[in-house]
Amino acid sequence: MSYVRGAAARIVGIAGAFLPVRHWHRLDARFPVSEMALVSALLTFFAGAAIGIPGFFAHASGQASRANDLMLATAATQVTNVPAGQPEVTTAFAQGLTALSFFTFLLLTPAGWATMYLCGSGC
Missing domain, CATH: 1.20.20 (F1FO ATP Synthase)
Known part of the structure; x- marks a missing residue:
């Protein structure tokens, strides 16, 4: 189950990286936005x-x-x-x-x- 949760977090991180950089700090605590940029x-x-x-x-x-x-x-x-x-x-x-x-x-x-x-x- 943690594999699915990690994959879902990465997918959300990819989608979050579409946002401007100034908003990434809000999402980086929960999703790997910076890693998926x-x-x-x-x-x-x-x-x-x-x-x-x-x-x-x-x-x-x-x-x-x-x-x-x-x-x-x-x-x-x-x-x-x-x-x-x-x-x-x-x-x-x-x-x-x-x-x-x-x-x-x-x-x-x-x-x-x-x-x-x-x-x-x-x-």
Whole structure:
């Protein structure tokens, strides 16, 4: 029974470590909050990674797919309707924006915000 009680105290200590440090002294007398701080930080970091990695891949593949679709549509239009003496329209800007997909994921999507918060607060 003491094993179960110790495990439960550690679980509560992990949950208590999510609180700000200024509140830990209230819980440290009954639960191992200070001892479980590293475990709590790692769990928070891995939760952020679990949200961020698949979210980033979905975001980046969507951006690349839209840029490729735009490039193919522009190429098809230029092949069929090339006006004489006009410069060709390129999609280099749209293709270049896919290089910024990491930053657009972090700054412009809710999953990116959650990833930044969880990974940043877990460290």
